[in-house]
Amino acid sequence: MTRMTIQAAVTMGQLQNRLDNIGNNIANANTAGFKGRDANFSSLLSQQINTEPDPTNPVGRLTPEGLRIGSGAKLGHTNVNFEQGSMEVTDRNLDVALLGDDQLFQVAVEENGVAETRYTRAGNFYLSPQEDNQVMLVTSDGNPVLGAGGEPIVLMNNMDDLKIEENGAINVTRNGVQNVEGQLEIVQAVRPRLLEAAGNNLFRLSEESLDNYPLAEIVNNVGQADVRLKSGALETSNIDLAKQTTDMIETQRAYQFNAKTISMHDQMQGLINQLR
Known part of the structure; x- marks a missing residue:
């Protein structure tokens, strides 16, 4: 050739x-x-x-x-x-949109028997039935959404209503009484360019980025007072x-x-x- x-x-x-x-x-x-x-x-x-x-090489060249x-x-x-997409109002209690730049939900994903924390901007959540009359907050793919302490959010199923507040608190109504029974754990991507696509609208931390930077310099937990959510809405794609x-x-x-x-x-x- x-x-x-x-x-x-x-x-x-x-x-x-x-x-x-x-x-x-x-x-x-x-x-x-x-x-x-x-x-x-x-x-x-x-x-x-x-x-x-x-x-030859002339003078000045x-x-x-x-x-x-x-x-x-x-x-x-x-x-x-990572530009933010527009907001679409759905009026669905389990739909929530992040308003803060570079903020992400945490999701637990298991591949080949290994559990890993991944990140997403998609807030279309669902309730998945569990044992002992419990339900778990999951993504559209069935992956557990992580709450305080990095643990999946599990609730008792006998509820009258559920709403995710603007600060990420999960407000549950039972017998006419409201109580906060969970909290979304939101993180801030300090260096969003170090996140790599992992499929299914998720991001992960690459091994190369973890070798070069401490975890806190890539993603960092956002305090409850700094969380900004819009309940009953979804962030659309930025395409x-x-x-x-x-x-x-x-x-x-x-x-x-x-x-x-x-x-x-x-x-x-x-x-x-x-x-x-």
């Missing part, structure tokens, strides 16, 4: 990754609390090719004479956009469909141009082979 074909093929593979990222953003445009991801490109290593048999030809492009970064559509068209065109480069190169090679 020639350098031209390699450049185009490498770039096409990376453009396909960007298309996958855009498709994921569009597919989650209606997912509560979803945060979009922006893909940024960077050039691969460039090679210096001299155009003269005995190149900082680089050698010749051509620099890169090896294509790659996705340099895929950053999560701008117009921008995502524009990015998709732009990426598709770039993909077509690189494919055309390979096609034209094949035609040129065919013509050369026919010369006698």
Whole structure:
């Protein structure tokens, strides 16, 4: 393969990754609390090719004479956009939206027998039946929502009403009497860029970030007085469909141009082979 074909093929593979990222953003445009991801490109290593048999370096020139030809492009970064989405009023007692920037709910997830704390902005919660006439506050995927002390929020089922207050307190009404029987444990992402997507609209702490920073410098517990919630509402995704559509068209065109480069190169090679 020639350098031209390699450049185009490498770039096409990376453009396909960007298309996958855009498709994921569009597919989650209606997912509560979803945060979009922006893909940024960077050039691969460039090679210096001299155009003269005995190149010289004129006075004042900082680089050698010749051509620099890169090896294509790659996705340099895929950053999560943590801008807050708009609010959608649902009037459902178990729906709650975070109003504070970079604040997150804590969720317990178990994978391969290992429990791990993950984070989300989605506040569409449900009650899951447990043993001994109890219910647990869970996410739409059935993962326990963590409360004070990092423990799942478990309540007795014989309740008349339940409401999540603006400070995260879970107010339960039984026989006409209201009592606070739980508290959401909200954390602040001090360095949100160190959180990595873990699927199912969740974020996790990467091993690399924990090796380089103490936990308190990545996420930190928010005091009850600083918690700001809106009950009966959900934060929508922060996806701008117009921008995502524009990015998709732009990426598709770039993909077509690189494919055309390979096609034209094949035609040129065919013509050369026919010369006698």
